[in-house]
Amino acid sequence: MLRELRAVSEEYEQRAIVDTREVASPLQFNVHIHGALDPFSRVGCQEFECRAVRADRLARSIGLIADQVWLTDLVTDRFVERGRVTNLVLDEILSDVLIMTRLWPLIQAGVIRFRSPWLAACTDCLERFDQGVDKVVDDLSGRFIKNFDFERFAESGYRMIVNNCFEESVSFINTSHVGRVPRRRLAQDFIYSEVRSALWIAREASLGRGAIFSNSRFGLSGLLQADRSLFGKELALDAYDGSRSFEVPWVSELNAGQVLELRDLASDALPQFRERMLANLCVPRSGGPSLSAEIIASLREDAARVRSELKIIQRSSAKYWKTTYILLGVGLSAYGIAADNPVAGIGGLLPLIQMLMQHKAGHDKDLATTCAKPAYVLVKAQDILAHAS
Structure with missing residues (x-):
């Protein structure tokens, strides 16, 4: 089926690029997901068990309080970019499909939606955007470089460990370019990727009149650095840190289908419930009980x-x-x-x-x-x- 799926994906991708971005109603609360909060992202642990946990958590938390949850369509890209079919390729496809089935009730109901990562833009606009990203990364690199550790992996590889910047420490293993690329440059490239994706998704969120949720300190710091007038620095970072371990009793045991049922049964209570939850995301934590x-x-x-x-x-x-x-x-x-x-x-x-x-x-x-x-x-x-x- 892969050949047919690739052909369909290529045709769909061309249409999705030129699709008009939907603007949310002033009464709607739309959330755009960034970083390892997205179970289809390649940031964060890629073991299926961890991805499944992230998918379930997304359904039970943001999938409950948001009117619409927007994910970046990385699945279509993977079908288009596939080369030779290997066991690894098939494992990745199966993993994506199984993650999607966990979220399918919310996807089918239009609560979870996908947007194309591509955008038609002129060269000047893209250059200005990249220059802004470069400036933010230059300002942040010195602060975050201490969060990277490097270890030798086998004889020809290395392991790059990112600490205290996601929900858990993340390891990236590479077996090429060892000794030819400075470690500081590898760390800067990773920071650049996180900041650029956060600013790109923030642009999508602003066009659609939505909010961006992320558990990446790189991405959140980049957003604050790019526009300090929107938030207080300490306030927003503390708020999003606190949201990582936020679990609602009983709701945390529901699957996606049950969350959809809950949205219907408690529809009148959800607006006040949402404001109660968002209040937690907007207040810095103190030294006492969170x-x-x-x-x-x-x-x-x-x-x-x-x-x-x-x-x-x-x-x-x-x-x-x-x-x-x-x-x-x-x-x-x-x-x-x-x-x-x-x-x-x-x-x-x-x-x-x-x-x-x-x-x-x-x-x-x-x-x-x-x-x-x-x-x-x-x-x-x-x-x-x-x-x-």
């Missing part, structure tokens, strides 16, 4: 309170309607036997019907208020897990 822990503890407490409120509403509603139906049945029987004039019988029911309507309106209002609370998301996540077990 804000993430405080928010999680608060959400768990609120979830218990919301479930209690739902039970009270359900019990009071059931008791009220049971009593009302008994009265209504007695009324109909009495009027059916004793009343010769059916109009009088109907008139006698009108106050009772009005009382029912008023109760329903009050019940619906109480239920809607409770279901719009952020913790309702956790309550429905619990229910989904309970039904699945």
Whole structure:
């Protein structure tokens, strides 16, 4: 199938390059993913287990709170660039397919979408962009060069280890150009690649009126260096660092299909839930307990309170309607036997019907208020897990 897939990919890639970028509504929250947060990225651990963890985490976190999640379409590129078919090539294809199946419910629903990494641009625009990247990399290289370690690998290779710049330390193994390329240059090339991709995706995010999420300190620092007027330096870096270990109770156990179900069941609560989560991403951490822990503890407490409120509403509603139906049945029987004039019988029911309507309106209002609370998301996540077990 690879020959046919390559032909289809080439045709699709040509169309995707000229596709107009979609601009999000002011009420939408669209997220563009950068770095190892993207399970299709070649940054971060490439073992399937680690990629699967990243895919599941993407679905359970950003896939829940965002209206749309945009990933760079690297899969099409891989089909176009394929050379001779080897076992390694087939393993990479299978790995990409399996990762996509984990996200498929959200992809099929249009929550997770792909954009082309290519863009038609004139030479002058591209040169200005690259000059901006060069300037940012020059400013950052001195600060981050200490995060790189190098080790010999076998007899003709090296291992480059990047520390404290992603969720975990990342190793890159190469068996060529040993001794011919200075180690500092190798580190600078890596920083350049991360900064350039972050600025490129940030451009896409600005065109689509979205936000960029990344776990790469290189990329985030490059964004801050390029435009300090948008954020405070310490504020944004601390916020994104804190987001790495952010896990929501019960939601962290859902798969992509269950996340999609949760988005539907708790749709009224998601806007407030999103703001609660984003508040954690916008506040620097202190020396004491992290804000993430405080928010999680608060959400768990609120979830218990919301479930209690739902039970009270359900019990009071059931008791009220049971009593009302008994009265209504007695009324109909009495009027059916004793009343010769059916109009009088109907008139006698009108106050009772009005009382029912008023109760329903009050019940619906109480239920809607409770279901719009952020913790309702956790309550429905619990229910989904309970039904699945």
